Amino acid sequence: MRSSHLFMILAFARKELFHILHDPRTLAIIFIMPVMQLIMFGYALNMEIQNVDIAVVDMSHSPLSREIVREFRGSRFFTVREYTGELSGLDALFKKRQARVVLLIPADLDVQFRHQPFVPLQFLIDASDANAATLIRNYCNQVVMNFNQSHNRQLRLPFRVSSNILFNPDMKSTYFFVPGLIALLLIMLSALLTSISITREKETGTLEQILVSPVRPAHIVLGKVLPYVVMGILIGSLILLIGFVLFQIPFRGSMVLLFLLTLLYILTALSMGILISTVAQTQQVAMMIAQMATMLPTLFLSGFIFPISSMPVVLQYLSYLVPARYYLLIVRGIILKGSALHHLLFPALVLAGMSVLLLLISVRKFRMTLEG
Amino acid sequence: MDTYAVLTEKLSRHFGDFVAVDGVTLRVSTGEVFGFLGPNGAGKTTLIRMLCGLLKPTSGRATVGGYDVYRESERIKQHIGYMSQRFSLYGDLTVQENIDFYGGIYGLSRERVQRKREELLSTLHLGRYRNLLTRDLPLGFKQRLALGCAMLHEPPILFLDEPTSGVDPAARRAFWEVIHATARQGTTIFVTTHFMEEAEYCHRVAIMNFGKVVALDSPGSLKTRYQKSTMQEVFVAILQQEGANSEFREEPA
Numbered sequence: 001m002r003s004s005h006l007f008m009i010l011a012f013a014r015k016e017l018f019h020i021l022h023d024p025r026t027l028a029i030i031f032i033m034p035v036m037q038l039i040m041f042g043y044a045l046n047m048e049i050q051n052v053d054i055a056v057v058d059m060s061h062s063p064l065s066r067e068i069v070r071e072f073r074g075s076r077f078f079t080v081r082e083y084t085g086e087l088s089g090l091d092a093l094f095k096k097r098q099a100r101v102v103l104l105i106p107a108d109l110d111v112q113f114r115h116q117p118f119v120p121l122q123f124l125i126d127a128s129d130a131n132a133a134t135l136i137r138n139y140c141n142q143v144v145m146n147f148n149q150s151h152n153r154q155l156r157l158p159f160r161v162s163s164n165i166l167f168n169p170d171m172k173s174t175y176f177f178v179p180g181l182i183a184l185l186l187i188m189l190s191a192l193l194t195s196i197s198i199t200r201e202k203e204t205g206t207l208e209q210i211l212v213s214p215v216r217p218a219h220i221v222l223g224k225v226l227p228y229v230v231m232g233i234l235i236g237s238l239i240l241l242i243g244f245v246l247f248q249i250p251f252r253g254s255m256v257l258l259f260l261l262t263l264l265y266i267l268t269a270l271s272m273g274i275l276i277s278t279v280a281q282t283q284q285v286a287m288m289i290a291q292m293a294t295m296l297p298t299l300f301l302s303g304f305i306f307p308i309s310s311m312p313v314v315l316q317y318l319s320y321l322v323p324a325r326y327y328l329l330i331v332r333g334i335i336l337k338g339s340a341l342h343h344l345l346f347p348a349l350v351l352a353g354m355s356v357l358l359l360l361i362s363v364r365k366f367r368m369t370l371e372g
Numbered sequence: 373m374d375t376y377a378v379l380t381e382k383l384s385r386h387f388g389d390f391v392a393v394d395g396v397t398l399r400v401s402t403g404e405v406f407g408f409l410g411p412n413g414a415g416k417t418t419l420i421r422m423l424c425g426l427l428k429p430t431s432g433r434a435t436v437g438g439y440d441v442y443r444e445s446e447r448i449k450q451h452i453g454y455m456s457q458r459f460s461l462y463g464d465l466t467v468q469e470n471i472d473f474y475g476g477i478y479g480l481s482r483e484r485v486q487r488k489r490e491e492l493l494s495t496l497h498l499g500r501y502r503n504l505l506t507r508d509l510p511l512g513f514k515q516r517l518a519l520g521c522a523m524l525h526e527p528p529i530l531f532l533d534e535p536t537s538g539v540d541p542a543a544r545r546a547f548w549e550v551i552h553a554t555a556r557q558g559t560t561i562f563v564t565t566h567f568m569e570e571a572e573y574c575h576r577v578a579i580m581n582f583g584k585v586v587a588l589d590s591p592g593s594l595k596t597r598y599q600k601s602t603m604q605e606v607f608v609a610i611l612q613q614e615g616a617n618s619e620f621r622e623e624p625a
Contacts, residue, residue, distance in 0.1 A: 004479030004480075005479070007476055008476060008477055008479050010476065011472070011475070011476020011477050012473075012476075012477070014472070014473070014476070015465065015469065015473040015476075018465050018466075018469050019462070019464060019465070022464050022465065022505070023464065204458075205456065205458040206460045206461075206462060208426060208456050208460060209474075209522075210477060211425075211426055212425065212449060212452065212454040213449060213474075213477045214446065214450050214477075214479065215477045219477075368425075368445075369425070369426055369428060370426045370427055371427065
């Protein structure tokens with residue numbers, strides 16, 4: 001009797017596998033779609049700013065002013081161009097997006113430099129993108145500060161801040177985003193795959209034939225999850241691989257550990273999909289629920305883009321329900337910090353607990369009759 | 373212990389205000405081919421679904437193979453085969469994959485599935501098409517294959533819900549030959565149909581209208597009683613008489 005349970009689960013798993021294999025077009029889409037998304041978002045979601053167009057209005061034409069301009073040219077953040085037109089034309093410069101910042105150097109720079117304690121330099125910054133404007137202002141300050149320090153040896157400042165940026169010394173935002181994207185793509189795809197698997201059988205009527213057989217809900221649920229775990233692992237490896245190769249993310253931790261914990265995350269996502277599948281009556285509804293339940297929470301509540309600690313308290317509590325929150329701890333920890341399993345026990349256990357709970361609820365919710 | 377394969381007593385099923393099955397009492401003996409006739413919406417499918425455990429009865433009593441439909445539906449499932457009007461095969465799986473799956477969900481061992489599969493393929497002359505996708509089979513073959521899949525675990529009781537709908541007359545005749553061969557081996561067959569000439573193939577028929585059984589006997593006795601030469605005429609006569617009796621009944625939505 002015990003072996004017949006196994007036969008039933010395996011019968012389902014095999015059947016699901018055949019469904020997948022007989023539909024190579026869908027299979028191709030399933031594999032290509034997340035790769036495309038990863039490449040697209042990976043390059044688009046870039047918070048670093050480089051080659052900012054700066055227009056310099058040098059009214060002084062002195063050795064000193066040229067030295068200031070040289071300081072800007074030396075920085076990789078700026079692309080410097082001299083502006084010699086009318087001052088009234090500066091507005092058009094911003095509107096045509098030929099400059100995002102304008103530096104105005106007064107005509108009497110030399111005179112002021114010799115007789116005044118401070119020389120005003122004016123920066124006009126395009127703040128239509130507020131985040132970029134803040135960064136540009138910081139860069140400008142930095143350049144001017146460097147200039148000040150190299151030209152005033154007597155200047156005594158009480159503190160000199162020196163910070164060491166750990167784990168991501170270049171502050172590359174791809175290191176931050178690519179793991180998040182992996183978390184997002186894996187959960188969306190995995191939940192989608194299983195969410196339509198039972199509803200499809202409700203729609204075609206084959207579920208009726210299954211319900212009159214002695215299979216139990218647990219056989220169906222496990223049998224349906226099993227083949228997708230295999231697929232999830234393949235897709236997961238592909239996404240991780242492309243993420244590392246394409247975005248040159250350093251890998252400091254254990255590959256095996258990341259693989260195993262990714263498997264756990266995929267299992268959680270598949271279990272979510274199965275639960276949706278047992279409740280929804282049509283594939284369309286199932287797909288919509290799956291998308292809503294995975295995309296928005298993962299984007300906004302997992303710490304993918306917005307830090308959890310700066311969220312309203314209610315949302316912080318809600319974020320505990322989002323599997324990606326835990327997976328992000330795992331994936332960022334392993335690849336950037338080289339965390340080991342004992343550092344990641346908490347998120348790993350939560351994901352395991354979530355999977356078991358979701359599967360149990362699915363089995364409980366599964367109706368063995370055709371009652372509404 | 374009763375010796376009846378299927379036994380119902382005042383079995384009813386309501387859907388809200390609509391009474392789909394209204395106090396049906398039946399006794400189907402082991403090895404009998406029992407036909408269930410009636411126009412669409414008469415309640416045949418609802419009755420069969422209650423007996424298979426797919427729907428819960430609203431009231432009444434029923435046993436299948438001696439097991440109670442309320443309490444022992446899991447045991448019933450081991451003893452019945454069921455084939456629905458929709459021939460529940462997976463169109464995107466091959467003939468062989470379909471057979472293997474249905475064998476598997478009944479917990480049959482690999483060897484047993486294999487043996488039953490080869491048997492089935494050779495009786496259906498489908499051996500050459502084992503790797504063909506089921507959706508590419510002609511309807512008659514699909515129907516025979518669906519029946520075969522429903523019988524892989526050799527159930528003593530077989531429920532067939534309009535198994536011949538949409539199939540051409542020659543394939544229907546072939547199908548009934550299979551059913552009779554199966555019944556001769558002691559399998560009880562409970563079949564619904566709306567083809568009246570198929571009633572002739574049954575040992576006994578129940579005619580259902582508006583959820584009630586309005587006539588129940590062998591085709592021969594029914595023809596004698598109503599003095600008609602075919603079941604088609606018997607059926608029309610009964611429905612006319614019934615229609616007159618039930619003119620105050622509301623049409624089901």
